[in-house]
Amino acid sequence: MPLIDFILHIDDHLVTIVNNFGAGTYWIIFAIIFIETGLVIFPFLPGDSLIFAAAAMAANPKYGLNVLLLYIVAAAAAIIGDSINYEIGKWSVTSGAKHSWFNKLINENDRLAAEKFFERHGSITIVIGRFIPLIRTFVPFISGGSKMHYQTFVIYNILGGLLWTALFTSIGYFFGNFPVVKGHFSLIVIGIILVSVVPILVVALKKKLTMRRKQHFND
Numbered sequence: 001m002p003l004i005d006f007i008l009h010i011d012d013h014l015v016t017i018v019n020n021f022g023a024g025t026y027w028i029i030f031a032i033i034f035i036e037t038g039l040v041i042f043p044f045l046p047g048d049s050l051i052f053a054a055a056a057m058a059a060n061p062k063y064g065l066n067v068l069l070l071y072i073v074a075a076a077a078a079i080i081g082d083s084i085n086y087e088i089g090k091w092s093v094t095s096g097a098k099h100s101w102f103n104k105l106i107n108e109n110d111r112l113a114a115e116k117f118f119e120r121h122g123s124i125t126i127v128i129g130r131f132i133p134l135i136r137t138f139v140p141f142i143s144g145g146s147k148m149h150y151q152t153f154v155i156y157n158i159l160g161g162l163l164w165t166a167l168f169t170s171i172g173y174f175f176g177n178f179p180v181v182k183g184h185f186s187l188i189v190i191g192i193i194l195v196s197v198v199p200i201l202v203v204a205l206k207k208k209l210t211m212r213r214k215q216h217f218n219d
Helices: 002-008 010-038 047-058 067-092 100-105 108-131 135-145 150-175 179-183 185-218
Strands: none
Touching: 010 047, 010 067, 010 135, 047 067, 047 150, 067 135, 067 150, 108 135, 108 150, 135 150
C-alpha cells in the first residue's frame, strides 16, 4: 500500500520532497502533522517518523533544512492541530452527534482506547498521548467532547506539543545520520511505533490482570 510504503520509507520520500519543493518542504511537514493531530479521521499519518527523518536531513547541510525552523514549524502544527481537534470534539457532542456521516468517519476502537486512557490518567493524558500513535489524534477530540475547560487544555496542549516535537527533532538530528540508523531506517520507524504503543499495552495488561483478580475474588 502507498501509505505503508510512505511511512516505512519516509526518509526516501522526504528527500524527493526536498529536492522538488525546497523551502516549501516546511509547509508540507506542517500540513502532514497538522492533519494527523487536527483531523480526527487521520490518526495513521506518520508524525513521529516524519519529524525524525526531517531532523536527520537537517543535520546534513546538503539538504538545506534548518533544524530550529523545523522544530518551530512542527511544534506549531502539533499545537494548532490539537486545538482544532479539541473544537471538533466539542462540536461532536452537540451538532456532530446528529450526523451519521460524521460518526462513520470515526474509528470506534481507537476512540474507546483513547477514552479509557484519558479516564485513567486525566488531563496529563494530553501530554502523554502525544507520544502514542492513534491515541495522539483522539485525546484532544475527547478533551473537547468531555467539556474540559479550554484554558486547562491549552496548557497541556502546548507543553505536550513542545516536548513531543523536541524529542523527535533531537533524536533525529543527533542520531539520524548514523550509518546503522540510515541502513535500517524502516526498522527504526517500526521500532518508534512499537515503543510508542507500549504504554497502551501496559494499561491494557494491568486492566486485564485487575479484572481477573476481581473475578477470582468474587468466585
